[in-house]
Amino acid sequence: MEISAFLLPKDQVAYITSSISMLEAMEQLEQHYYSAIPIIDHEGKYVGTLAEGDLLWKLKNTPGLSFDNIREVKVSDIQRHVHNESVYIKAQMEDMLTLAADQNFVPVVDSEGVFLGIIRRKDIIEYYTRNITD
Template identity: 85%
Template sequence: MEISAFLLPKDQVSYITSSITMLEALEQLEHHYYSAIPIINEEGKYVGTLSEGDLLWKFKNTAGLNFENMREVTVSEIQQHVHNESVEIHAQMEDMLTLAADQNFVPVVDDKGIFLGIIRRKDIIEYYTRNITD
């Protein structure tokens, strides 16, 4: 089976760009009830995943940062503490499953690093649960 069978395409995935503000990122996480969200750059390449924890660490470690001036901080200025690795669309199932064991979702990219979508761990578990035969 190809990993593309599990792909949730980019047009169905919420993501943010590295140029938006910290406040906008927080609002996206809140709006979708996510604890983490993929980040892409202006060229459409996957560059990382922003988590709630990353936002909290930024607050804790930045003197004077508050809700009023969060508009002055861009996502590119926020250190990411968890590295969600991506997988290429033509990768082997084993590669994707290895990543999914440690990540809630696996970002999928093409051979140039362009973000294509995600594979959710939940969908993988549901598939294998439905198809287990004794």
């Protein structure tokens, strides 16, 4: 089965751009109760995932950085420690199980790498649970 049937489209998913500030990224994570969020570039292409831990490491490892000046740091300047691998929209569900073991969500892209949305780990697990018990 193609993964497109499980896609949570981009217009229903919170994501950030690589050009926003660290403060704006934190606000997005807080507003949506996410622990990680997809990042896209100015062309709409998926470039990675920003996790709460990435923000904490940036604060810890940057001398002089505090909550007072995090607005000056761009998301593109934050080292990411989590690598959420994306999948092509025409992939099969069988390709998703390995990714779901390590990722809360799997970013989905088109043939140009443009971010289309995500597939949640919960949906992948439910799919396999239904097929195992049927």
